[in-house]
Amino acid sequence: SAVISxxxxxxxxxxxxxxxxxxxxxxxxxxxxWYRQQPGQSLTLIATANQGSEATYESGFVIDKFPxxxxxxxxxxxxxxxMSPEDSSIYLCSALPPNYGYTFGSGTRLTVV
Amino acid sequence: xxxxEQNPLFLSMQEGKNYTIYCNYSTTSDRLxxxxxxxxxxxxxxxxxxxxxxxxxxxxxxxxxDTKARLSTLHITAAVHDLSATYFCAVYFHDMRFGAGTRLTVKx
Numbered sequence: 221s222a223v224i225s226x227x228x229x230x231x232x233x234x235x236x237x238x239x240x241x242x243x244x245x246x247x248x249x250x251x252x253x254w255y256r257q258q259p260g261q262s263l264t265l266i267a268t269a270n271q272g273s274e275a276t277y278e279s280g281f282v283i284d285k286f287p288x289x290x291x292x293x294x295x296x297x298x299x300x301x302x303m304s305p306e307d308s309s310i311y312l313c314s315a316l317p318p319n320y321g322y323t324f325g326s327g328t329r330l331t332v333v
Numbered sequence: 334x335x336x337x338e339q340n341p342l343f344l345s346m347q348e349g350k351n352y353t354i355y356c357n358y359s360t361t362s363d364r365l366x367x368x369x370x371x372x373x374x375x376x377x378x379x380x381x382x383x384x385x386x387x388x389x390x391x392x393x394x395x396x397x398x399d400t401k402a403r404l405s406t407l408h409i410t411a412a413v414h415d416l417s418a419t420y421f422c423a424v425y426f427h428d429m430r431f432g433a434g435t436r437l438t439v440k441x
């Protein structure tokens with residue numbers, strides 16, 4: 221099966237700072253997706269990242285708060301900017317590699333204090 | 334907008350019993366997924382259902398898809414404690430949309 225490496229796996233951050241999460245896919249994929257999972261909740265799509273174009277954000281998420289980079293077909297980053305305790309969540313990246321099911325990274329557990 | 338409704342949200346079962354989790358969705362799609370999530374972990378893919386009438390089984394879990402009814406089911410047979418986890422269905426339509434999840438607890 222395809223592998224998505226995500227890091228960091230967890231972090232504790234001070235409010236007002238930013239954290240960048242990285243995801244590396246072991247095959248080329250057209251689209252990558254970023255999700256947030258708040259404690260005890262389901263997954264909410266933040267944005268879809270296509271290589272070579274700006275990410276498409278879902279309602280309630282904005283580029284200034286969650287800038288995304290997609291420099292090539294195997295890599296993407298999500299930055300959580302100017303963090304507050306409400307940003308404490310698990311952040312997951314995912315992709316749909318050819319010939320494999322929808323695959324998730326291992327997740328980043330973020331705690332903002 | 335695609336909506337995915339999953340029920341029940343919480344399920345407490347005795348070991349050895351059978352039960353079914355339901356997943357309804359609002360827009361035509363031919364790609365439905367079931368995932369398992371253990372506490373503090375990422376999502377583990379269980380099943381991918383790609384056509385009407387698709388049925389897949391793995392151990393004590395069996396998933397089916399009825400695209401005409403926009404319904405998928407995850408059936409649990411003779412539950413065991415190791416199946417305790419949260420189960421999500423998700424439907425792909427331009428992107429992936431998730432149900433709210435079913436938190437399953439299997440008691441001895």
